[in-house]
Amino acid sequence: MDEHLIEQYRYFLKDSIRKEIDFSQTDQNKSVDAPPLEKPYRADALRIDLAKPGTWKDIAGLDLVAAIGHRESRRAYTQEALTLEEISFLLWATQGVRGEVVGSHAYRTVPSAGCRHAFETYLVILNGKGLDQGVYRYLPLTHQLLFEFSEDRLARKLVDVVFRQPYPGNAAVTFIWTAIPYRMEWRYHLAAHKVIALDAGHVCQNLYLACEAIGAGTCAIAAYDQEALDRLLRIDGKDEFAIYLSPVGKVRD
Numbered sequence: 015m016d017e018h019l020i021e022q023y024r025y026f027l028k029d030s031i032r033k034e035i036d037f038s039q040t041d042q043n044k045s046v047d048a049p050p051l052e053k054p055y056r057a058d059a060l061r062i063d064l065a066k067p068g069t070w071k072d073i074a075g076l077d078l079v080a081a082i083g084h085r086e087s088r089r090a091y092t093q094e095a096l097t098l099e100e101i102s103f104l105l106w107a108t109q110g111v112r113g114e115v116v117g118s119h120a121y122r123t124v125p126s127a128g129c130r131h132a133f134e135t136y137l138v139i140l141n142g143k144g145l146d147q148g149v150y151r152y153l154p155l156t157h158q159l160l161f162e163f164s165e166d167r168l169a170r171k172l173v174d175v176v177f178r179q180p181y182p183g184n185a186a187v188t189f190i191w192t193a194i195p196y197r198m199e200w201r202y203h204l205a206a207h208k209v210i211a212l213d214a215g216h217v218c219q220n221l222y223l224a225c226e227a228i229g230a231g232t233c234a235i236a237a238y239d240q241e242a243l244d245r246l247l248r249i250d251g252k253d254e255f256a257i258y259l260s261p262v263g264k265v266r267d
């Protein structure tokens with residue numbers, strides 16, 4: 015192994031980079047407007063209202079201790095569809111906004127460094143009750159699901175982009191998180207990238223626990239073909255790129 019290279023990569027995990035940054039020169043401190051809290055969309059795009067917390071009727075009661083105790087990576091799913099109510103719950107648990115948006119701060123159900131929340135959530139829906147197959151995106155500010163596009167042979171393409179790991183092909187829904195790094199760089203400059211990676215862990219852990227609560231299972235996936243997944247999502251791969259995904263389906267247990 016190239017020791018120098020290893021050292022460089024380890025450096026990314028350290029907070030030493032803070033000493034090298036002139037924080038007076040961040041865009042935030044230069045009074046550049048904060049970037050949008052969610053990726054903009056066309057006004058005429060199809061948006062589906064999601065069920066809000068408090069309106070869920072068929073969601074199993076959450077026993078937090080049991081959910082934590084039973085959490086495991088689940089890679090085998092039944093053919094049961096996920097309902098819109100269940101999808102609403104999972105989206106809220108992973109990226110939902112709690113309370114009012116205050117300026118450039120939209121506090122959510124997960125923590126994020128500086129409340130910057132640099133992620134977008136895409137869903138590849140293969141088996142959603144009453145929902146067409148396709149790629150969708152969560153709109154946390156209005157708690158809606160945006161229909162992005164449909165695509166032929168979506169299950170097959172999804173399996174291909176994760177180096178033929180088969181589970182997303184059998185899942186009802188696959189969560190795919192992209193990063194829009196500038197949202198974090200605006201405040202933290204070069205210290206942004208480590209905290210983006212830390213933030214992703216919180217999101218996926220909430221998905222694991224929320225799945226346990228509704229008799230579903232998930233399995234984090236970080237092994238994917240970067241260019242192919244970005245292409246599949248029709249994103250530019252530069253200012254927005256995929257960083258993590260997790261297929262979800264009902265489990266037999």
Ligand SMILES: Cc1cc2nc3c(=O)[nH]c(=O)nc-3n(C[C@H](O)[C@H](O)[C@H](O)COP(=O)(O)O)c2cc1C
Pocket residue numbers: 085086087088179233234235236237
């Ligand atoms: C960052 C990260 C990346 C992972 N990537 C994959 C993956 O690409 N494929 C896979 O089958 N499991 C993946 N996993 C799941 C791990 O293999 C799993 O968490 C580990 O074996 C421990 O099992 P448990 O989650 O059931 O406790 C990943 C987990 C994490 C946290």
